[in-house]
Amino acid sequence: MTQWVYGFGAGRNEGRADMRNLLGGKGANLAEMASIGLPVPPGFTITTEVCTHYTKNKGQYPTELDAQVQAALARIEDAVGAKFGDSDNPLLVSVRSGARVSMPGMMDTVLNLGLNDVTVEGLAKASGDQRFAWDSYRRFIQMFGSVVLGVDHHRFEEIIDEAKMAAGATEDTQLSSDDWRRVADEYKHMVQQVTGNPFPQEPTAQLWAAIGAVFGSWMNQRAITYRRLHDIPEEWGTAVNVQAMVFGNMGGDCATGVCFTRDPSTGENIFYGEYLINAQGEDVVAGIRTPQPMSSLKAKPGERSMEEAMPQAYAELVAVRATLEKHYADMQDIEFTVQRNKLYMLQTRNGKRTAAASLKIAVDMAEEGLIDRKEAVKRVNPSALDQLLHPTLDPSAPRKLLGRGLPASPGAACGVVVFSADEAEARAAKGEAVILVRIETSPEDIHGMHAARGILTTRGGMTSHAAVVARGMGRPCVAGAGGVVVDYSAQALSAGGVTVQAGGTITLDGATGEIFAGSVAMIEPKMSGDFATLMTWADEVRRMKVRTNAETPLDAETARKFGAEGIGLCRTEHMFFDPERIGAVRQMIMSETEGGRRDALAKLLPFQRKDFEDLFRIMAGLPVTIRLLDPPLHEFLPHKDEEMAEVAESLGADVQTMRRRAADLAEANPMLGHRGCRLGITYPEITEMQARAIFEAAVTIAKETGKAPVPEVMVPLVMTRKELEICRAQIEKVAEQVFAETGTTIEYMIGTMIELPRAAITADKIAECADFFSFGTNDLTQTTFGLSRDDAGKFLPLYVEKGILPKDPFVSIDIEGVGALVQTASEKGRKVKNALKLGICGEHGGDPASISFCESVGLDYVSCSPYRVPVARLAAAQAALSGGGDRTA
Ligand code: PEP
Numbered sequence: 001m002t003q004w005v006y007g008f009g010a011g012r013n014e015g016r017a018d019m020r021n022l023l024g025g026k027g028a029n030l031a032e033m034a035s036i037g038l039p040v041p042p043g044f045t046i047t048t049e050v051c052t053h054y055t056k057n058k059g060q061y062p063t064e065l066d067a068q069v070q071a072a073l074a075r076i077e078d079a080v081g082a083k084f085g086d087s088d089n090p091l092l093v094s095v096r097s098g099a100r101v102s103m104p105g106m107m108d109t110v111l112n113l114g115l116n117d118v119t120v121e122g123l124a125k126a127s128g129d130q131r132f133a134w135d136s137y138r139r140f141i142q143m144f145g146s147v148v149l150g151v152d153h154h155r156f157e158e159i160i161d162e163a164k165m166a167a168g169a170t171e172d173t174q175l176s177s178d179d180w181r182r183v184a185d186e187y188k189h190m191v192q193q194v195t196g197n198p199f200p201q202e203p204t205a206q207l208w209a210a211i212g213a214v215f216g217s218w219m220n221q222r223a224i225t226y227r228r229l230h231d232i233p234e235e236w237g238t239a240v241n242v243q244a245m246v247f248g249n250m251g252g253d254c255a256t257g258v259c260f261t262r263d264p265s266t267g268e269n270i271f272y273g274e275y276l277i278n279a280q281g282e283d284v285v286a287g288i289r290t291p292q293p294m295s296s297l298k299a300k301p302g303e304r305s306m307e308e309a310m311p312q313a314y315a316e317l318v319a320v321r322a323t324l325e326k327h328y329a330d331m332q333d334i335e336f337t338v339q340r341n342k343l344y345m346l347q348t349r350n351g352k353r354t355a356a357a358s359l360k361i362a363v364d365m366a367e368e369g370l371i372d373r374k375e376a377v378k379r380v381n382p383s384a385l386d387q388l389l390h391p392t393l394d395p396s397a398p399r400k401l402l403g404r405g406l407p408a409s410p411g412a413a414c415g416v417v418v419f420s421a422d423e424a425e426a427r428a429a430k431g432e433a434v435i436l437v438r439i440e441t442s443p444e445d446i447h448g449m450h451a452a453r454g455i456l457t458t459r460g461g462m463t464s465h466a467a468v469v470a471r472g473m474g475r476p477c478v479a480g481a482g483g484v485v486v487d488y489s490a491q492a493l494s495a496g497g498v499t500v501q502a503g504g505t506i507t508l509d510g511a512t513g514e515i516f517a518g519s520v521a522m523i524e525p526k527m528s529g530d531f532a533t534l535m536t537w538a539d540e541v542r543r544m545k546v547r548t549n550a551e552t553p554l555d556a557e558t559a560r561k562f563g564a565e566g567i568g569l570c571r572t573e574h575m576f577f578d579p580e581r582i583g584a585v586r587q588m589i590m591s592e593t594e595g596g597r598r599d600a601l602a603k604l605l606p607f608q609r610k611d612f613e614d615l616f617r618i619m620a621g622l623p624v625t626i627r628l629l630d631p632p633l634h635e636f637l638p639h640k641d642e643e644m645a646e647v648a649e650s651l652g653a654d655v656q657t658m659r660r661r662a663a664d665l666a667e668a669n670p671m672l673g674h675r676g677c678r679l680g681i682t683y684p685e686i687t688e689m690q691a692r693a694i695f696e697a698a699v700t701i702a703k704e705t706g707k708a709p710v711p712e713v714m715v716p717l718v719m720t721r722k723e724l725e726i727c728r729a730q731i732e733k734v735a736e737q738v739f740a741e742t743g744t745t746i747e748y749m750i751g752t753m754i755e756l757p758r759a760a761i762t763a764d765k766i767a768e769c770a771d772f773f774s775f776g777t778n779d780l781t782q783t784t785f786g787l788s789r790d791d792a793g794k795f796l797p798l799y800v801e802k803g804i805l806p807k808d809p810f811v812s813i814d815i816e817g818v819g820a821l822v823q824t825a826s827e828k829g830r831k832v833k834n835a836l837k838l839g840i841c842g843e844h845g846g847d848p849a850s851i852s853f854c855e856s857v858g859l860d861y862v863s864c865s866p867y868r869v870p871v872a873r874l875a876a877a878q879a880a881l882s883g884g885g886d887r888t889a
């Protein structure tokens with residue numbers, strides 16, 4: 001016979017904490033608490049399987065259920081010494097729902113079930129308190145009426161308000177037993193009017209109606225919506241918990257409370273929570289009376305802590321707190337009641353907490369010996385670390401939402417709106433906080449992005465230029481905010497019916513993608529010693545290395561501070577935009593002859609060499625991967641007429657020629673055009689200059705420090721082995737020249753990005769002439785899906801919302817498609833070359849789920865923007881601990 005009902009308390013515990021699938025979280029933990037000797041009022045749990053049966057069979061219960069419930073109820077009666085429905089000493093019970101995970105939207109709680117016109121007198125006699133009995137009865141009618149019978153709760157409140165008015169009372173506590181008796185009568189009358197039936201008097205009928213309401217609520221619209229939003233399957237079902245009542249509202253020696261075993265916002269090891277003397281359940285959260293703090297340490301002047309008011313029960317609770325933390329080895333969120341100075345536990349579960357608290361609690365618990373270091377590493381959500389590294393909006397600050405975009409780079413920023421990079425730079429130089437607002441950004445805007453506190457774009461996705469660059473710089477960014485209209489000529493943006501002119505203030509939340517009018521108060525991040533401690537523990541278990549994507553000394557230094565173990569991607573094109581260099585870059589592009597191009601490149605060489613020297617010096621012996629020029633050349637030319645004229649003049653060229661060249665270079669599908677290694681193959685002098693700068697810099701640093709860097713020269717956008725062969729030969733030739741000229745030879749590597757499906761599929765061929773592969777999963781996602789990185793923002797959110805794609809594939813790697821290519825390329829590459837070094841440098845290198853995938857494929861390192869380095873260190877450690885990460889889609 002199937003067991004549908006599991007008893008707990010009073011010496012019979014049929015459940016355990018690990019039975020939450022069957023008993024729900026609440027039921028499993030009640031049984032667990034009872035089994036470790038904590039004071040839990042006796043009760044029973046009706047399993048989630050009954051819910052499934054009930055849903056499938058349109059409200060029918062399994063045949064054995066009735067008998068099992070009766071037997072379980074009889075056991076409670078024996079344990080408590082009271083009888084359900086007894087006119088002298090009635091047993092009262094609570095009925096609560098309890099799914100596997102806590103789920104708002106379900107039927108909540110009915111207390112005092114078993115009361116009726118007769119048993120209320122019995123309760124009065126047994127407790128010796130008329131007022132308590134009638135207050136309990138009216139509470140029962142109110143809860144049962146609203147949650148089981150569906151009567152609008154306002155109807156009950158109106159009756160209480162009238163009763164208070166009639167009695168000249170302002171507080172519920174001022175009402176007498178006669179007042180409550182009248183309220184109960186009026187409630188019953190009103191319920192009959194609304195439902196057409198008398199209020200049920202028979203306790204067993206009340207019980208089954210409440211049980212049915214819990215199971216029925218599993219399929220109500222709110223619960224269905226909540227499940228859809230949180231990926232909770234319908235098959236899980238909910239359990240029902242029926243438990244003997246204990247009363248926190250029987251007088252001054254009674255209380256009820258809700259608390260956390262540690263402070264859930266800071267993680268401090270202090271009993272944190274609220275209690276109310278002479279109150280029942282809902283009173284603590286209902287806000288009718290002001291709850292008081294648990295610990296005297298938390299009491300403000302005028303407050304009376306439980307520690308002070310009820311020392312005996314408090315001491316018992318402190319002991320329970322220690323037992324629970326030791327048993328569950330985690331911070332607990334508990335509910336309790338004190339009845340006549342005796343403590344009863346009504347619930348425990350792992351408590352929700354902020355990122356800061358989760359870090360502190362994990363480290364403290366490991367140091368207290370409650371968990372080991374590996375467990376501490378597993379306990380902190382890597383994505384939550386972002387919150388600790390950036391300013392965040394003060395949750396209590398008022399705000400007015402203007403619009404939303406993609407949460408492209410975390411952190412909050414507030415400043416005046418500017419619409420051009422130059423203006424951003426100029427105003428920032430005067431000490432103003434600015435937000436750079438653009439329809440989209442391009443490499444030309446980098447100086448303005450750097451000067452700005454935050455960046456807002458109305459086009460582009462999570463790997464658009466703005467998003468990638470902002471993350472690299474640690475600037476908060478909201479990208480692709482399609483609902484915001486930017487009018488450059490009017491120097492204004494409009495969103496949500498509001499227009500903000502240049503110079504007006506807005507606030508961005510890069511973690512949520514929200515845009516607010518005016519300034520919203522912020523909280524500065526505090527990096528605690530716990531952060532460093534947890535990172536050290538993570539590093540002890542991590543297998544994959546963590547590098548950074550960086551090209552400026554500032555970014556490289558920031559990344560080192562965050563623990564980066566080298567550079568995985570230096571995008572050299574970002575070094576071309578500096579005002580001192582862009583002229584030479586443009587001169588090179590405008591030259592019709594190789595000689596002309598070489599002259600221009602000769603001007604760039606010293607700059608590039610210095611850039612690489614700086615990076616090698618900062619990275620002191622760590623690997624540095626330098627990627628040869630990647631973007632199509634038109635990105636370096638001006639686009640507007642007046643700029644064209646200016647640039648033409650400075651280059652001694654005429655505007656016509658300039659326009660013609662720009663038209664020649666224009667591409668319909670730029671990211672599939674003349675870019676990547678295709679540039680170096682058509683203009684070998686570009687590769688030669690860059691290779692020379694790399695090797696000369698490496699030799700200089702080797703001589704200066706005595707420690708030679710090992711440059712890794714990376715060829716972008718390779719689609720065939722032949723391309724890499726050609727580029728490799730070019731690079732090797734320059735290396736030999738530099739070594740001969742300087743009399744110094746250093747070690748180096750030549751490898752390629754794998755960012756085209758063809759390259760992944762033919763990786764065995766390509767590996768024959770590569771020392772390493774770095775997966776450029778931004779382009780690989782773009783080319784695998786045929787989905788433009790810069791245009792997908794317009795419709796991708798809808799795809800995710802409709803479930804066509806489970807997540808934005810530019811944020812978290814598409815394991816099924818792009819991941820399969822990464823895996824194929826890794827396997828094919830390693831088959832040819834066992835020691836082939838494998839890494840990832842697309843934006844996925846900083847995303848915890850993608851990092852877990854990288855571990856499963858056996859990559860050697862991940863590379864991400866500087867501010868994500870700690871996130872990646874922790875995620876890589878967790879992936880190692882979970883034994884190879886997640887390979888499933
Ligand atoms: C990539 O494509 O994943 C990559 C790292 O290169 P970029 O983003 O510069 O195209």
Ligand code: MG
Nearest residue numbers: 755776778779
């Ligand atoms: Mg790329």
